[in-house]
Amino acid sequence: MALTPTDKPSxxxxxxxxxxxxxxxxxxxxxxxxxxxxxxxxxxxxxxKTSPSVASLLRICETLSMPIGALFPNNESQVIRKSERLSIKFGGIDIDDFLINAHQQSRFQAILSQMRPGGGGGDELYSVNSQEEFVFVLKGSVRITLEGETTVLDEGDTMSFNPRLPHTFKNNSDTEPAEALFIVSPPPRN
Known part of the structure; x- marks a missing residue:
């Protein structure tokens, strides 16, 4: 029996x-x-024992002069099977994140986020030291707050923005899960 991403240790x-x-x-x-x-x-x-918000994790890494990418292992393979996805703790609440690309050698970082009802990156806005962020909602509805303005993306919707601007995200539903693919280019070096 193949492992699903949620069966893998984080x-x-x-x-x-x-x-x-x-x-x-x-x-x-x-x-x-x-x-x-x-x-x-x-x-x-x-x-x-607890997961910080994305904003808190970025501040911790900044204080420690540590790139956030140093927290995650390097995946050498160019092919990542569903059963081989790396479960990572990128910060956030009621969320499971998976690094789904070869991390260190890539010009981008792809993270699959599975959000439980009400889950997301946290209420505090944060920024990432990259050039572009792309979001593709695969399931449910996700609320993106960018510089205080909120946009709701439904299944199949996409959004691109400058990740250096203060932002956060959240499952727009309090009853249904949501899933989104986040691609950041280049990989964050905060």
Missing amino acids: INIGDKLRQRRQELGMTLSDVAENIGVTKGFLSEVERD
């Missing part, structure tokens, strides 16, 4: 964040204070 990011923080000689308090979260919350992130 790539935990907490160890990498903790190792980088310790390499820099920073305490939990140092990082928490710098990004505006509690020390307890940051400890939970480092132990993979």
Whole structure:
């Protein structure tokens, strides 16, 4: 029986964040204070007990002078079978993300996001240090907020925008799941 993406173990990011923080000689308090979260919350992130919003994860990486791509393993294969998708924690709430392209060698990063009802990137707007972001809604309805303006994309709809502008996303339904493909070019180097 083939594994589905949700059967695969996820790539935990907490160890990498903790190792980088310790390499820099920073305490939990140092990082928490710098990004505006509690020390307890940051400890939970480092132990993979909770998932930060996308905005919080980007701030953590920025504080640690760590590209967000360093959190995810390099997939050498040019063919990624459904059963081989890497489950990643890119941040967000009630969401499962999968890296679906060869990461380090690629000129883009493709992430499949499966959002439970009400799930998404978090309420706080964030930006990504890339040139272009493309969203394709595969299932359900996804709300994209870009610089305070909200656009609802339904199944089959697409949107392109500058990811350096403050934005976030969320499943537009409180009862049905949604699924979207996010492509960012070049891969974020935050």
